[in-house]
């Protein structure tokens with residue numbers, strides 16, 4: 409197809425998304441953003457009165473006194489705080505339950521196609537709120553998030569950049585518990601059972617073959633857990649294929665094994681000791697802490713909620729004190745009361761505040777740190793010449809109070825305007 413027709417088609421597609429998504433500029437259109445306050449989360453600094461030039465999908469220049477081309481579309485954000493789009497290191501966009509205990513049931517009653525469509529709905533809700541990149545760490549039926557990523561990358565739908573872990577690799581049983589033997593291993597719809605280094609290598613390869621961008625292990629869901637050699641097999645196989653390894657582990661000996669094996673991120677890690685956090689720091693390993701607000705759970709669902717809430721805040725405070733690299737991630741799988749998934753994401757900021765992590769550090773974890781963990785820092789996570797234009801803005805300063813993120817009223821994704829004030 410002719411380039412011009414493609415550009416028109418793309419524009420029509422964006423228009424057809426409906427009222428909440430504004431039309432994107434045509435492909436080679438230049439857009440100039442007048443940014444009153446431009447935040448660099450990497451350094452925690454703010455530059456006043458900057459101009460950001462975007463042509464196509466990428467940022468072509470940033471500076472205080474740039475000449476704006478005559479044909480450029482100018483967007484006035486002179487009273488706004490402008491920053492790179494937010495990222496989430498641990499999501500499950502195709503999954504939704506009212507309670508955690510419904511997860512097993514969900515594996516049986518929802519098709520992969522239905523999951524992909526929910527993933528699109530959730531991904532667009534997140535993008536509209538300013539979350540421009542998500543890492544989907546499994547529980548997506550038969551690779552539903554791979555199809556979601558492909559559809560967004562093809563330009564059929566506007567959505568965040570999606571990385572997906574495909575099927576989660578775990579010791580026998582996935583993340584199910586207490587299943588009678590006559591029921592059969594239904595969790596294999598969502599998990600690879602892998603119980604030796606050979607089986608783990610095979611599962612990693614199969615995952616990558618079907619489209620996984622990273623590898624996710626669950627190390628300690630049961631009384632048995634992965635050994636150092638088990639986790640090393642996954643790391644060796646994944647790293648040679650250019651993929652990062654994320655591992656669900658809460659603490660104890662399983663966490664020792666995961667740290668020794670040299671994974672890229674520990675997911676959750678609610679009971680990591682200071683010594684374990686220090687070893688992670690020495691190895692440059694990320695903590696993707698999914699530090700959830702206890703209010704998101706029903707009474708009795710996660711044992712003693714009050715104690716768990718205190719443990720999470722305490723671990724986040726200790727992790728910040730130790731100085732381990734942290735990635736912002738949520739692990740939202742529930743749809744809660746009247747909040748959508750974006751509102752739920754901002755609820756996590758309460759926990760970071762309670763742990764005494766300064767706003768500048770929180771914004772860094774949500775942008776540059778996540779981009780480093782996702783291996784996309786040369787493309788995304790900052791506002792600089794040559795990077796993709798994933799840009800958000802809001803009317804108050806998130807460096808004073810991260811609650812400002814709830815007020816995001818400008819979102820640009822790959823140079824396309826998703827919403828504007």
Ligand SMILES: [Zn+2]
Nearest residue numbers: 498500545739
């Ligand atoms: Zn999770």
